[in-house]
Amino acid sequence: xxxxxxxxxxxxxxxxxxxxxxxxxxxxxxxxxxxxxxxxxxxxxxxxxxxxxxxxxxxxxxxxxxxxxxxxxxxxxxxxxxxxxxxxxxxxxxxxxxxxxxxxxxxxxxxxxxxxxxxxxxxxxxxxxxxxxxxxxxxxxxxxxxxxxxxxxxxxxxxxxxxxxxxxxxxxxxxxxxxxxxxxxxxxxxxxxxxxxxxxxxxxxxxxxxxxxxxxxxxxxxxxxxxxxxxxxxxxxxxxxxxxxxxxxxxxxxxxxxxxxxxxxxxxxxxxxxxxxxxxxxxxxxxxxxxxxxxxxxxxxxxxxxxxxxxxxxxxxxxxxxxxxxxxxxxxxxxxxxxxxxxxxxxxxxxxxxxxxxxxxxxxxxxxxxxxxxxxxxxxxxxxxxxxxxxxxxxxxxxxxxxxxxxxxxxxxxxxxx
Amino acid sequence: xxxxxxxxxxxxxxxxxxxxxxxxxxxxxxxxxxxxxxxxxxxxxxxxxxxxxxxxxxxxxxxxxxxxxxxxxxxxxxxxxxxxxxxxxxxxxxxxxxxxxxxxxxxxxxxxxxxxxxxxxxxxxxxxxxxxxxxxxxxxxxxxxxxxxxxxxxxxxxxxxxxxxxxxxxxxxxxxxxxxxxxxxxxxxxxxxxxxxxxxxxxxxxxxxxxxxxxxxxxxxxxxxxxxxxxxxxxxxxxxxxxxxxxxxxxxxxxxxxxxxxxxxxxxxxxxxxxxxxxxxxxxxx
Numbered sequence: 001x002x003x004x005x006x007x008x009x010x011x012x013x014x015x016x017x018x019x020x021x022x023x024x025x026x027x028x029x030x031x032x033x034x035x036x037x038x039x040x041x042x043x044x045x046x047x048x049x050x051x052x053x054x055x056x057x058x059x060x061x062x063x064x065x066x067x068x069x070x071x072x073x074x075x076x077x078x079x080x081x082x083x084x085x086x087x088x089x090x091x092x093x094x095x096x097x098x099x100x101x102x103x104x105x106x107x108x109x110x111x112x113x114x115x116x117x118x119x120x121x122x123x124x125x126x127x128x129x130x131x132x133x134x135x136x137x138x139x140x141x142x143x144x145x146x147x148x149x150x151x152x153x154x155x156x157x158x159x160x161x162x163x164x165x166x167x168x169x170x171x172x173x174x175x176x177x178x179x180x181x182x183x184x185x186x187x188x189x190x191x192x193x194x195x196x197x198x199x200x201x202x203x204x205x206x207x208x209x210x211x212x213x214x215x216x217x218x219x220x221x222x223x224x225x226x227x228x229x230x231x232x233x234x235x236x237x238x239x240x241x242x243x244x245x246x247x248x249x250x251x252x253x254x255x256x257x258x259x260x261x262x263x264x265x266x267x268x269x270x271x272x273x274x275x276x277x278x279x280x281x282x283x284x285x286x287x288x289x290x291x292x293x294x295x296x297x298x299x300x301x302x303x304x305x306x307x308x309x310x311x312x313x314x315x316x317x318x319x320x321x322x323x324x325x326x327x328x329x330x331x332x333x334x335x336x337x338x339x340x341x342x343x344x345x346x347x348x349x350x351x352x353x354x355x356x357x358x359x360x361x362x363x364x365x366x367x368x369x370x371x372x373x374x375x376x377x378x379x380x381x382x383x384x385x386x387x388x389x390x391x392x393x394x395x396x397x398x399x400x401x402x403x404x405x406x407x408x409x410x411x412x413x414x415x416x417x418x
Numbered sequence: 419x420x421x422x423x424x425x426x427x428x429x430x431x432x433x434x435x436x437x438x439x440x441x442x443x444x445x446x447x448x449x450x451x452x453x454x455x456x457x458x459x460x461x462x463x464x465x466x467x468x469x470x471x472x473x474x475x476x477x478x479x480x481x482x483x484x485x486x487x488x489x490x491x492x493x494x495x496x497x498x499x500x501x502x503x504x505x506x507x508x509x510x511x512x513x514x515x516x517x518x519x520x521x522x523x524x525x526x527x528x529x530x531x532x533x534x535x536x537x538x539x540x541x542x543x544x545x546x547x548x549x550x551x552x553x554x555x556x557x558x559x560x561x562x563x564x565x566x567x568x569x570x571x572x573x574x575x576x577x578x579x580x581x582x583x584x585x586x587x588x589x590x591x592x593x594x595x596x597x598x599x600x601x602x603x604x605x606x607x608x609x610x611x612x613x614x615x616x617x618x619x620x621x622x623x624x625x626x627x628x629x630x631x632x633x634x635x636x637x638x639x640x641x642x643x644x645x646x647x648x649x650x651x652x653x654x655x656x657x658x659x660x661x662x663x664x665x666x667x668x669x670x671x672x673x674x675x676x677x678x679x680x681x682x683x684x685x686x687x688x689x690x691x692x693x694x695x696x697x698x699x700x701x702x703x704x
């Protein structure tokens with residue numbers, strides 16, 4: 001391992017037991033399990049069902065490099081960070097870390113509600129690996145960065161969630177590590193504070209810190225990292241330049257046949273089998289330019305005739321904010337029924353959403369506002385714009401018409417009139 | 419703090435290279451790590467002390483109420499009704515001298531055993547040597563002990579017992595009690611991570627332990643042929659040591675103390691190996 005490598009990972013893997021059947025929570029469960037095994041003479045012995053949350057990961061990260069870890073939920077991103085920060089022990093392979101490592105997997109872990117902001121600053125500081133002397137020295141800077149000076153001696157259980165997160169992040173920000181592992185933590189607080197966090201991360205970058213960064217926000221990945229590691233089902237499927245990696249990721253993350261709602265009585269009577277998001281170029285890239293007209297095509301399959309359906313297509317931002325909804329009934333397109341297979345097409349006007357990651361959901365109700373039959377995630381897309389980021393510009397951006405009336409000029413006509 | 423000192427502190431924290439691997443040697447106990455994380459241990463202990471009596475109207479008074487109440491009950495039931503002998507010492511102070519170390523031991527054991535689960539969030543999200551938790555948990559109730567000790571001094575004054583220099587012996591004695599609590603915590607803690615049953619078992623284990631220790635009765639009441647077996651309970655030596663230190667009578671029971679220390683040593687070393695082995699899976703199963 002050469003001197004300029006900060007993290008060196010070789011064949012790193014982490015295996016977990018799957019399923020609740022093998023995870024015992026009390027002695028009774030174990031006794032029951034052993035008894036079953038005994039009574040059936042071991043014939044029914046439960047096969048241990050393992051899965052690899054991370055497998056055969058191999059890469060080097062040089063000192064000063066900023067690398068984004070991308071992948072869908074459950075792809076192994078957090079497992080990787082947990083192994084590198086020594087919270088969990090790997091099942092195979094090895095990793096070498098050169099330098100002081102700070103890991104922020106969650107902001108504010110270890111905060112105690114009954115303690116004041118001041119007491120929590122010291123507590124959290126030492127949880128993150130700072131000495132008391134270090135915290136003392138940086139205390140004023142921490143409080144100032146968090147903007148909670150007047151509440152520093154109030155128990156944090158009285159804090160708003162924004163204040164809580166600001167203080168926690170501020171302590172973490174002053175950790176000053178050589179290598180920093182971040183798991184989605186830059187996406188906290190209000191827009192102004194997020195901007196501050198991003199600026200802070202950039203200043204770390206300039207100081208030459210090595211940053212490993214998990215995020216669903218492709219915009220921050222793009223601005224922060226020159227390189228991405230793309231994980232899919234625990235394996236590294238791409239390791240290289242950010243643009244290329246994001247293209248691959250976006251290409252992969254289209255339709256997922258996941259219902260997040262359907263009625264308990266068996267399969268939903270209608271499901272969506274394929275969905276495409278077409279931007280003006282007519283191609284399905286998963287990336288939409290800000291202000292581009294878009295067409296959603298959703299193929300459906302029904303197992304019975306669905307009377308007077310109401311179909312809603314809605315967008316949720318990656319932070320679960322419900323952004324907007326299209327509905328065939330509200331928009332005056334009555335469907336008498338849906339039967340067999342077919343395609344629903346929604347052409348939406350130029351979307352002025354700011355740069356972020358969105359999920360598209362479809363929900364179907366019968367008899368207009370009757371019972372919900374299915375709700376399904378049919379795709380995700382990124383909105384791309386170089387300046388209008390959601391952290392700085394809010395949900396959408398529409399151009400306003402501006403004019404300027406200087407005080408003198410405003411006063412002048414009245415004078416002239418009088 | 420000047421820059422040079424800061425650098426020294428920073429480099430003390432900076433480990434040259436950390437190697438992360440699946441397995442470790444059975445006897446790789448990483449005790450050096452505990453020293454490096456001593457500040458965290460101290461801070462967690464401080465947190466437990468700070469938090470304990472917040473938003474409790476009686477506050478720190480609880481540190482005194484608990485043992486005093488126990489002694490009142492014992493005096494009525496065992497001292498007056500059952501006419502339990504107390505080696506010629508007034509029963510209330512006879513009982514208090516034993517309840518004092520026992521209360522500490524019981525609290526320290528309970529906290530050391532359940533501490534990992536109480537701090538599950540930390541275990542799941544932050545790296546540090548996990549041994550820091552039972553260590554901090556055993557240390558925190560020492561403050562309660564110190565407060566309750568003041569009540570002992572008051573009682574001694576009331577009953578006209580002159581403190582002798584022997585009273586200093588309670589410092590090493592309470593350390594023995596804390597080592598015992600730690601060694602039990604190192605066994606029960608990892609089991610509690612897997613099976614929450616431990617939490618429900620501790621109260622009655624402690625209840626049994628209390629009657630298996632010379633608290634409401636003197637050691638002289640234990641039949642001679644049972645004494646060796648009885649002394650396997652390390653709290654026997656500690657409690658008798660307390661009585662000796664307070665009442666300044668006879669000699670401390672070195673035999674009982676020696677057996678007890680032997681038991682603690684075995685449990686401590688084995689517990690350490692067991693804890694370190696289990697530690698690697700805490701975050702996965704907690």
